[in-house]
Amino acid sequence: MKNPHVKTRDLLTVMDLTPDEILSIFRFARKLKRDYKKGIHRNYMKNRSLAMIFEKSSTRTRVSFEAGMTQLGGHALFLSGADIQLGRGETVEDTARVLSRYVQGVMIRTFEHDKVESLARHAGIPVINGLTDSHHPCQALTDYFTIYERNRDIRPVKMTYIGDGNNVANSLIQTAALLGSSISVAAPIKFQPEASIIDSAMAVARQTGASIEITDDVERAVAGANYLYTDVWTSMGQEKETARRKKIFAGYRITSTLLKEAAPGCLVMHCLPAHRGEEIDEDVIESGQSIVFDQAENRLHVQKAIICALLGHGPKFGSLLHHFR
Ligand code: CP
Numbered sequence: 001m002k003n004p005h006v007k008t009r010d011l012l013t014v015m016d017l018t019p020d021e022i023l024s025i026f027r028f029a030r031k032l033k034r035d036y037k038k039g040i041h042r043n044y045m046k047n048r049s050l051a052m053i054f055e056k057s058s059t060r061t062r063v064s065f066e067a068g069m070t071q072l073g074g075h076a077l078f079l080s081g082a083d084i085q086l087g088r089g090e091t092v093e094d095t096a097r098v099l100s101r102y103v104q105g106v107m108i109r110t111f112e113h114d115k116v117e118s119l120a121r122h123a124g125i126p127v128i129n130g131l132t133d134s135h136h137p138c139q140a141l142t143d144y145f146t147i148y149e150r151n152r153d154i155r156p157v158k159m160t161y162i163g164d165g166n167n168v169a170n171s172l173i174q175t176a177a178l179l180g181s182s183i184s185v186a187a188p189i190k191f192q193p194e195a196s197i198i199d200s201a202m203a204v205a206r207q208t209g210a211s212i213e214i215t216d217d218v219e220r221a222v223a224g225a226n227y228l229y230t231d232v233w234t235s236m237g238q239e240k241e242t243a244r245r246k247k248i249f250a251g252y253r254i255t256s257t258l259l260k261e262a263a264p265g266c267l268v269m270h271c272l273p274a275h276r277g278e279e280i281d282e283d284v285i286e287s288g289q290s291i292v293f294d295q296a297e298n299r300l301h302v303q304k305a306i307i308c309a310l311l312g313h314g315p316k317f318g319s320l321l322h323h324f325r
């Protein structure tokens with residue numbers, strides 16, 4: 001259990017952050033990015049370790065968290081779910097308590113979101129969600145940082161997400177809601193984000209002025225879009241449904257024809273990995289309007305800022321989160 005006398009914060013969904021905290025993380029990520037480009041590294045994580053549990057595959061999340069910890073003067077441990085005792089039936093509760101005795105933070109990528117919640121309840125240290133079936137907060141925060149770099153004021157921006165109403169879509173909706181931005185999600189009726197996500201995001205949107213639209217009509221969603229976003233039709237863990245999903249999602253893809261229906265200068269986003277010829281065409285992802293590799297790069301900078309916000313100590317990080325440890 002967390003020590004009630006030590007304030008720790010988790011990042012399980014984007015909703016764990018306030019709009020001000022998100023913007024503080026963006027500002028700090030921008031500084032870290034500038035420093036990185038100049039070859040400046042500061043040892044904010046000296047003598048601190050981050051355990052990274054992966055029960056699903058990863059390229060970006062694994063490498064950016066690990067490289068990020070190294071650049072901050074700390075250390076990251078890659079723990080494959082299959083190799084640690086968690087994979088042989090040790091409970092997530094015991095795993096949380098044991099890791100809390102060794103390291104200063106845990107990042108986990110797994111299936112059920114409940115598992116991350118349980119880990120966080122029993123860990124005495126901050127827990128970062130590196131993707132569950134329901135959420136991908138580090139991705140969505142990075143995506144909006146990538147927009148922030150271009151627009152600074154995110155509120156007038158319209159993002160349109162096309163495809164599966166999955167973990168990435170859920171986190172994008174929550175981030176747009178918190179930041180008072182506009183998002184339109186076009187997904188087949190049975191694959192739209194679940195009502196609880198939409199309802200809670202709508203409640204936030206009423207306070208921030210965000211606009212959230214969920215539709216199955218791609219053309220309607222794309223009109224006026226400044227950013228067009230898509231993700232794979234079949235997420236990790238759904239492989240058995242691949243053939244069925246290919247048929248269902250055939251009309252939900254970013255093509256150069258669709259891109260012409262968006263606002264002039266619309267940029268194209270994808271969290272990667274991409275399936276060219278399925279949710280996005282080769283000529284679109286390789287075009288000058290694609291910013292997918294900027295998004296991938298920014299995972300490094302934004303996650304370093306998140307690590308500092310959650311695991312950092314001292315007055316330096318006082319302004320990053322309101323209740324940092
Ligand atoms: N976008 C993303 O999370 O990529 P990985 O699965 O490679 O970590």
Ligand code: NVA
Pocket residue numbers: 131166167168231232234235236271272273
């Ligand atoms: N929705 C995808 C995202 C991968 C980064 C998945 O969960 O597989």
